Amino acid sequence: MTRWAPQKADVLDALAAEVLHNYARGRVTVGIDGDDPEVSGAFALELAEALRRAGRDAIIAHLADFRRPRAEREDPAVPEQQRSYAGGYNYELLRRVLLDPFTLGGSTRFVLAGFDSLRDQARQARWRTAGRDAVLLVDGEFALRPELRGAWSTSIRLDTQEPPVDRAYRATTDPRRLAGILVDIRDPEQPRRIFADSC
Numbered sequence: 307m308t309r310w311a312p313q314k315a316d317v318l319d320a321l322a323a324e325v326l327h328n329y330a331r332g333r334v335t336v337g338i339d340g341d342d343p344e345v346s347g348a349f350a351l352e353l354a355e356a357l358r359r360a361g362r363d364a365i366i367a368h369l370a371d372f373r374r375p376r377a378e379r380e381d382p383a384v385p386e387q388q389r390s391y392a393g394g395y396n397y398e399l400l401r402r403v404l405l406d407p408f409t410l411g412g413s414t415r416f417v418l419a420g421f422d423s424l425r426d427q428a429r430q431a432r433w434r435t436a437g438r439d440a441v442l443l444v445d446g447e448f449a450l451r452p453e454l455r456g457a458w459s460t461s462i463r464l465d466t467q468e469p470p471v472d473r474a475y476r477a478t479t480d481p482r483r484l485a486g487i488l489v490d491i492r493d494p495e496q497p498r499r500i501f502a503d504s505c
Contacts, residue, residue, distance in 0.1 A: 319356050333439065334441045335442045338353075345464060349462075350368075350444075357441050370423065404417055412438070415434060417432060447472065450481045458486075463487070
């Protein structure tokens, strides 16, 4: 007997409804933690569409757009397997130009991308604003690391049932335990909500 599985759109609509139920007013920040930036980026795009269908303004930013310059990311003083976690991203810049101003609300302006990895240089700031009840989705690897944990209204871990790829991340973080929402994405076309609480 084939087991029934909800359609992808149903899962995304249910996640959007949960976020909006828990955060009915004001600006909301959602961290989407996933080991594969391409997969987490696609998930963020689809969740943003579900939020918009529910009547909320949804904005997407990618942690990959807040990387450090190549020379800092590839510091030979840091063991190669720890480089991405230790110095891959500029969290201070992310907070200063995006997260902090976004959460202030009002007409405060923010920037969605701070660094161009292809050109290995800072991006020219494109300041923008959003409505007072906008939802900001920020996706990428290490979204639940200690420096960012307090930045999210809620967080989603895109789970493959495997431990996080990066050992340094694993040493400081248990994303399955820390995330407010777990989504099994072993099959990205049929994501499944996981309820990991034990009552």
